[in-house]
Amino acid sequence: MRVLTALPVFLLTTVTALIPGLTLADDTYRFDEQTLQAIHDLSDTALESDLAYEITRSLTTEIGPRLAGTAQEARAREWAVAKLTGLGFENVRVEPFDLDLWTRGTSVIEEAAITAPYPQHLHAISLGGAAATPDEGLEAEVVFFSSFDDLLAFDDSDDALAGKLVFINDRMVATRTGEGYGWANRKRQKAWFHAEDRGAAGVLIRSVGTSSNRFAHTGMMSRPEGRKAKIPALAVSAPDADQIERIHESGETLRVRLKTSAGWRGEATSGNVIAEITGAEAPEEIVIIGAHLDSWDNGTGALDDGAGVGIVTAAAKLIMDAGQRPRRTIRVVLFGAEEVGLIGARAYAQARKDDGTLANHVIGSESDFGAREIWRLNSNVGEHALPFFDAMHVQMQHLGITRGNNEGNGGPDMYPLQYMGMPVAGLDQNGEDYFEFHHTPNDTFDKIVPAEMAQNVAAWVMFTWLVADTDMTFRPGME
């Protein structure tokens, strides 16, 4: 039958439909009865458990905002060590690393206002990496760009942007996959240096995100070749961007005043918090499940990514409590400094490359897309392992999960490891309203629905148990 797998999918489908008796026996992976019993018991337990919810409640209440490199993030690491130790994990430890510290200044409050033609307050927030205004603030005329592409194409041979504030108005669209984010993010990441190079005094963007609520959306700016911005760069909320757009359309000259003390503060320490369930038979083989501990400073990081911390920690704990150790080691990694450029993830991957344990990482995944239900199982593994994932998916169908494709990603903090060849899985959450809350003050604990979170944990215990208790390899060419 093997030959059939080389046929185009539509033909394969046709053949199996025409010949009812034909089954692709060689391609169907079957879990043994004991394994099936184990994962369904775990799923049942997870659906009844509020552990993930309670962990996230604890983190978001007792720490709250936890910007990378700050004392708040350090407190979050202490919280995580205490929590993971208290839950009974092994080898709980912090792996520290250094980073360039950026903060908003003394407060999350920054000042922005239209001064002409119609004076009024704006809801705005500095983007990560942006510079301060002068102490007395900065007031300048706004030059309106409908899109980031318009800025790129702008002919500034007459220094038309010198001393001006560049405003960019691109809108993001809501999707279940969140796929509009990358495109919408270009202005957030790159507008500053295009504007700075053209002599602009600062940058304003319509908030990335899909919310019509009056919250400005922060997030990190790019740093090409380590460059640091010399100009302020802020996002304004969608209703404020609408206001700017309406005034622009009126033809009046628009002036805005900004005051922020945002900026780089030298070197600081962050760290990844690691905890394990040592494998019974192949302890050196590692299944890594992750989330990130840091958050933006304007919310309490409940969806991004307190929920992920709760989900993967609870999943590992439920496996630990099920009474039987899996073959392989399950390593929970709560990454530091994700928001500011995957600094923790890069440090983790580099350390594994350096100590030679990278190849021991069998597979990994991160929960970092909120707390809504998981709707799709993606993979990014060797072809030989696809039947294993297809069979895993069959077992997850009671959770309403569909089978995606083999081009999945494992979440942001898996990127460096994935880039270095580690297979990943994607337990994809419904992101339709994720960007209503993400990176705004509105990312708070009340936005989490306990039953949806429990569904996440149910999928994670099944996935984690199956990949940790098998001797199946997932790397391409390793069958």
Added chain:
Amino acid sequence: MRVLTALPVFLLTTVTALIPGLTLADDTYRFDEQTLQAIHDLSDTALESDLAYEITRSLTTEIGPRLAGTAQEARAREWAVAKLTGLGFENVRVEPFDLDLWTRGTSVIEEAAITAPYPQHLHAISLGGAAATPDEGLEAEVVFFSSFDDLLAFDDSDDALAGKLVFINDRMVATRTGEGYGWANRKRQKAWFHAEDRGAAGVLIRSVGTSSNRFAHTGMMSRPEGRKAKIPALAVSAPDADQIERIHESGETLRVRLKTSAGWRGEATSGNVIAEITGAEAPEEIVIIGAHLDSWDNGTGALDDGAGVGIVTAAAKLIMDAGQRPRRTIRVVLFGAEEVGLIGARAYAQARKDDGTLANHVIGSESDFGAREIWRLNSNVGEHALPFFDAMHVQMQHLGITRGNNEGNGGPDMYPLQYMGMPVAGLDQNGEDYFEFHHTPNDTFDKIVPAEMAQNVAAWVMFTWLVADTDMTFRPGME
């Protein structure tokens, strides 16, 4: 048939159901064909018109926030005079009045933070009438009350509240009528003096309103016998109130720091803006349709009450443009200083009492509950005029409007006139999500749906034309 109207309603219903040929001819009011043609033409025009939307766009963009007694409110009056004059209204004028000015200080930004046990920022806003903290701020322990009633019942014989911050956690429920607002508002209006009398250093309340968004909800505090608060009083957003509640439940001592420069600033001027369509046959008889021009300072007052300004102004303008003057004068009144205690409405009513024209006010109504569709026609008129209103309702059924009862109110700025005996009608809007936005930064123009606003105007042109072009009286005992 008259006797039937004295029977209980259920019996009346039974009788008419049992005797198909029976009609209540005496009680059925019928508009003449010309009137029917006029109001349906007006309704059709209104449903196609974006005038209300454009007026509201102009006010919220070109003025934005307009707190009573401030320069912003004065600019709004100038805007209104120019707009009403430009639209062709007659007798456009401002009736000024004085008020005690209260402002938040130099900025809409106030500082609030939990300092212990888990330091983090709070989203908070002073309530109207609250006092400033000392310049350096105020930090104190929080005493948690689940409800306002618990504060009232609290035994403070041991000075347990002295120097503390009183926190009150009552939750408001969302309804179509908004009827939960009054109850929920008790804490906003009255907690400060109960707390101040018990020696408290300040008051914090869970925001009135139904939003789970991280916006704090402002609004005026009561001033019994003109008393002014000596302590700060702020609302925190629902997610922040949740945070305070969780920390309270943990048993830890909670401390909060506040910094605000809110306070009374002496006497200032506000004013009502008035415009008319002079009646063709009985110009001294006045139908008053109103809205309020002032808004809270944290939003742009789009739903409260820029929408009302747009709706009643557009309704009057469409009648003006229909080519036929109604019998009576239609008076559009855009009230000042509604939010801070119906100061404009009281001044208007007092002036009419003083100049003897109160009795000329045939009927009135205000649009001040957002911009969602009108779902109910209420009245508060003499019994003899009920058939007129029932017949009016029949003509509004194509707009999806139900007939309410005769215990309606005409909106906040009609209260003083209604109290003095003026009949009113209530064109009740769907308020299910009104308190998601009301009195928060989130009250912005993008929240208005043009088609819903047009439906409002359609109902208002029908109502306004019918009451202005009739010789029907509406006062009880005036048949």
